[in-house]
Amino acid sequence: MLAGNIEYYQPSTVNEAVEQFFILKKENKLPMYYAGGTEILTLGRLNIIHPGAIIDIKAIKETLSHESYQEHFIFGASLPLTYIEEKNIFPLLTQTSMEIADHTARNKITIGGNVCGNIFYREAVLPFLLCDSTVVVAGKEGQKTHPIQDIFNKTFQFEEGQFLIQLLIEKKYLTLPFITIKKRQQWETGYPLITVACIKIENQLRFAFSGLCPFPFRSQKVETELNNTLLPKEERINHAIEQLPTPVLNDVEGSKEYRLFVLRNTLKEMIVEMEEKE
Amino acid sequence: MPNPSAKKISVSLNINGEMRQVEIRPIDTLLYVLRHHLSLTGAKPGCLNGDCGACSVMVNDNVYKSCIMLAIESVGSAITTVEGLKDSPIQNAFVKHFAFQCGYCTPGFIMNCQALLLKHPHPTYEVVKEWLSSNICRCTCYQEIEEAIFSVVEGRVGGTSE
Structure with missing residues (x-):
């Protein structure tokens, strides 16, 4: 349980939430936005984070959107992962999500909470990186939309007081061929080693990674090498690995060498399967 | 607020x-x-x-x-x-199938199974496996817990409350 005198607020509008943030900030109360809250409660219990006030955004209706809007589909930041899985509008997101934590925990973990979390896996962001999604963010200057490539660099680059309202995907991406593979060191429920997600669009493969580096990422350089069909698969993979961002993780879940070994085999498996898909 | x-x-x-x-x-x-x-x-x-x-x-x-x-x-x-479940089929099934040993994890498993059966009255094995992965039993009663669930699904165990 969190320690200390922490205040709790549940605004019902985006503006109220942002205003409350800056009021609390002015009072030096270290406010934090809260959706599912699983990470805040677990990291708070371990004394790793120390919020003075939490602003629960789950009552804000825009954060609960799950609907079509013109050429896009909207995922509200407060939607629990299991809700998204049950509706299964975006199968790549469903499959990626189903590998996160466990079913009961995913009743509480929200899509916004996962992609904005401190814990570095943040696998739910991979489908959004692959599909050039749009991010709706609230802040002091109102609501703004950003292409995800402009605002996600290892983590979401939010300004103080900003929070994620929605993630939008162009509908053309919802049903593309895909594979998402999560490898664990042991069993089916162990901590993740690496997750790789891949889609095929206009005969090109796109890849996004989690658990390989201390941040999730999609890399143009890596994709260019993996799509160089003039070379044999093994060579393409070798060249792609040379383009990986650094550092490659080397921790208790797996050494750097082991992660790269697993990555190499996973990429080969994915390329073989995806290049056959129409 | x-x-x-x-x-x-x-x-x-x-x-x-x-x-x-x-x-x-x-x-x-x-x-x-x-x-x-x-x-x-x-x-x-x-x-x-x-x-x-x-x-x-x-x-x-x-x-x-x-x-x-x-x-x-x-x-x-x-x-x-778990105190709100009274003589529910899943509770009876846990007893009938010896789906516990020390019993510490049992209330949590029962609540998960109850929610599972409310949402999926006829779950596939894959769905049961996915839901049960949310709970840990150090006595490893997983097989018996699965049997308890499927006995309720198949109507082999009754109770007075749902």
Whole structure:
């Protein structure tokens, strides 16, 4: 349980939430936005984070959107992962999500909470990186939309007081061929080693990674090498690995060498399967 | 907005069909309030980290780990703890199939199974496996728990409440 005198607020509008943030900030109360809250409660219990006030955004209706809007589909930041899985509008997101934590925990973990979390896996962001999604963010200057490539660099680059309202995907991406593979060191429920997600669009493969580096990422350089069909698969993979961002993780879940070994085999498996898909 | 005071606030919680008035701090977890304010000790503290599932309860018929949920988040919802199940088929099935040994994890498993059967009265094996991966049993009664679930699905075990 969190320690200390922490205040709790549940605004019902985006503006109220942002205003409350800056009021609390002015009072030096270290406010934090809260959706599912699983990470805040677990990291708070371990004394790793120390919020003075939490602003629960789950009552804000825009954060609960799950609907079509013109050429896009909207995922509200407060939607629990299991809700998204049950509706299964975006199968790549469903499959990626189903590998996160466990079913009961995913009743509480929200899509916004996962992609904005401190814990570095943040696998739910991979489908959004692959599909050039749009991010709706609230802040002091109102609501703004950003292409995800402009605002996600290892983590979401939010300004103080900003929070994620929605993630939008162009509908053309919802049903593309895909594979998402999560490898664990042991069993089916162990901590993740690496997750790789891949889609095929206009005969090109796109890849996004989690658990390989201390941040999730999609890399143009890596994709260019993996799509160089003039070379044999093994060579393409070798060249792609040379383009990986650094550092490659080397921790208790797996050494750097082991992660790269697993990555190499996973990429080969994915390329073989995806290049056959129409 | 709720009372912004960091000190104790008075809230009404709908627990097992009864409205209970309780003084809580906004940061109290639901597990803490159930056990320490309401003497409902069926939900067990295990990892306190959202991993083991011993503290599972239902909120609006969805299963949650009460160690990673604030009590204040459950205001206005219907909370069901293992004490709220009386002679339910899944409880009887656990007894009939010896689906426990030490019993510490049992209330959490039962609440997860109850929520599973409410949502999927005829679950596939894959669905059962996925849901059960949320709870840990150190005595490794997993096989018996699966048998208990499928005995309810197949109508081999009855009870007086759903």
